[in-house]
Amino acid sequence: QNEQRATTRYTIMSSKPYRVGQWLPSDKKVLDEWLANLIKEVKVKSKDKLELIFALHPPAEDEETAMGELQSTATLSATDKDLHLHAPVEDLKNAILSDPEINMFFHQMFWQQYTLPEGTKIPSWQLMIITLDFIMTTAPEFNQTGLVGFPINVILNWPMATTAGFAAFLNDKVNRLFKNILNYWGSFLSSPDSCYVLSKDPRHGWFGEDAMKAMPNFAKEFKCNPLAEHYGYTSWDDFFTREFRDHPVPIRPVASPNPMITLLRMPVSRRRSSYLQP
Numbered sequence: 001q002n003e004q005r006a007t008t009r010y011t012i013m014s015s016k017p018y019r020v021g022q023w024l025p026s027d028k029k030v031l032d033e034w035l036a037n038l039i040k041e042v043k044v045k046s047k048d049k050l051e052l053i054f055a056l057h058p059p060a061e062d063e064e065t066a067m068g069e070l071q072s073t074a075t076l077s078a079t080d081k082d083l084h085l086h087a088p089v090e091d092l093k094n095a096i097l098s099d100p101e102i103n104m105f106f107h108q109m110f111w112q113q114y115t116l117p118e119g120t121k122i123p124s125w126q127l128m129i130i131t132l133d134f135i136m137t138t139a140p141e142f143n144q145t146g147l148v149g150f151p152i153n154v155i156l157n158w159p160m161a162t163t164a165g166f167a168a169f170l171n172d173k174v175n176r177l178f179k180n181i182l183n184y185w186g187s188f189l190s191s192p193d194s195c196y197v198l199s200k201d202p203r204h205g206w207f208g209e210d211a212m213k214a215m216p217n218f219a220k221e222f223k224c225n226p227l228a229e230h231y232g233y234t235s236w237d238d239f240f241t242r243e244f245r246d247h248p249v250p251i252r253p254v255a256s257p258n259p260m261i262t263l264l265r266m267p268v269s270r271r272r273s274s275y276l277q278p
Helices: 028-043 046-055 078-083 089-096 099-113 123-136 151-155 163-168 173-189 192-197 209-214 236-240
Strands: none
Touching: 028 078, 028 123, 028 151, 046 078, 046 099, 089 099, 089 123, 089 173, 099 163, 099 173, 123 151, 151 173, 151 236, 173 192, 173 236, 192 236
């Protein structure tokens, strides 16, 4: 598990840096480059799994074969178990292979994405499975250029934009499968294993040089212990849902008996309505 953990240490120089808190950058260059680097990392760290799943279930070569070949989970080759996928990802793989409707959705959506504009894409459901499995034991690291807090969204970005992808994610069975995947990942993010990103790595740790420049008053604003390991946080989720310190003047607008209201502009004294002529 530790050997497969992603570092996601990507430096993307082609786009303007984003403010901390934008969990999925809107800049397409950031998303494309982030996904390209993730794919490279998966191909190295999950090389054996990729080779095995491609050998067992070769990707479609054309639109006709993209319709897929059904396979009953009861007759799967014993070597399929050698993939050692995380349980909810294994369930998704088995559903793609055995359920006619889901099989059609996932073969077609990855083929149809090539009719969409250029961009970094996961080329097959097989690579999607291994990449999702890889993500299950990773936590978002600090990235000065463009933080991707929801990597599963990036993986599915293009397939979801297809006709088949749209239909797939209206399907109750597909949504239940992904709900289980998200819950599984959420459990990891709530575990001590996710603390590896709460480090002082200068570029990618949440308490490193770059992160502290982006959050210069972190220790004053949030409840933490800078002298403790991981600033006292017990998981990524604990860090992500951190609490503000108590201050005489609230740091942000909150409900209170005597709220302080600050006007950012003078009241508008006059309004005028008019129609724009074409």
